[in-house]
Amino acid sequence: MGKRIVLANPRGFCAGVDRAIQTVDTILRTAGTRTDGLPPVYVRRQIVHNRHVVDQLAARGAVFVEELDEIPQAAGSAQVPVVFSAHGVSPSVQREADRRGLAIVDAxxxxxxxxHREVLRFVREGYEIVYIGHRGHDEAVGVVGEAPEHVHLIEHADDVERLDxxxxxxLVLLTQTTLSVDETADTIAALQVRFPWIELPPSxxxxxxxxxxxxxVKLVAEYADCVVIVGSANSSNSVRLxxxxxxALAGRGGAYRVDDADEMDPAWFDGVEAVGVSSGASVPDELVSGVVARLRNLGFLEVDSVEGVEEKMHFVLPAALRKRQGRSV
Structure with a gap:
C-alpha cells in the first residue's frame, strides 16, 4: 500500500455555520443599490471564525466591524442592515443596535x-450558573452577558477552586458549544467533587x-501516522480538533492546524505513510481540497475516508431575513 490520505467524515461546515454564511450571502445577492453610498450589509465581528470565509464575503461588499459604533448613521428613515455572527451577542449589543436604529439580522x-435561553430560565428560577468556556471568545462573552452577576465563567478544572x-x-452547569467533550469531562468531574449538588443541563x-x-478525528487517528486539521487559530472547535x-495519536505522530495548504511544512510528513485530514465547522471544503492537493504533490496519492455520523441537520434562515424576502424558508 502506498502513501495515503485518510479523510474524516463529517468535517467542515455545520448547520449553524452554513446558516450564518448563507445569511450574509443572501443579503449580498438580493440587496439593491443604496442611494446613500453605504455598503449593502455590515457584520459585527467575524460571521464565523475563518479568515478565508470573511475575506470572500468582504470582497463581495460586506463590511466587518468590531463594534456597532463603527457603523455610520443612515440618512433620514433609511436603516443600515447589520448581521450578528453565529457566535451570538449579549443583550447590551442588542440594545445598542436598537438604539441606533439598525436593521438587525441575527445569525x-x-x-x-x-x-442563552437556558441562562435566562435558570436565573429566573434562582440559580447561580457555572459556565465552562473560553474567556474572551465571542460565544462566551454573549452568554455571560445575559446575566453577568449570576454566570461564573471558568476555563479549566483548576479554576474550580476559586469558586465559592x-x-x-x-447551582447549575452550562458549557460553550465548541469545547472538547474530553476537556469538559475533567472540569465537570472537579465541579461535582467540590459542589456535589450542582445540576447538569437537561442535555x-x-x-x-x-x-x-x-x-x-479519533477514528481517523487509528489509521494515520499524523493528522492535519484545517481551521483558523481563533476557531475554538478547530483548535479542539x-x-x-x-x-488520539498518543505520541505516534504529530497533529497540526493550518489555515490552508500554504501553511503546511513538508518536514511534518517525513517517514509518514498515512496522513489524516479533517477541518473545523467553519471551514469551506475547498480549503480541505487544497490540503489534499498539496499532500498529493508530496507523494500521498491514495485517498481513503472514514465515515462517522451522517449529519442531516438544517437551520432555516433568520426570521428577519425571511420577512425581508417576503417568504418562508
Missing amino acids: TCPLVSKV FAPTDK SDICYATSNRQAA MEVARE
Missing part, C-alpha cells in the same frame, strides 16, 4: 441561542457538530 447559531458557593445555593450544550467531528487528534 446566531440556534444551538448557541439555546444556551454554599450548599443552599441552587449537553456541546453541539452535535463538535461531538461528531471529534469522534471522526487538533488537541483531540494529538491525544
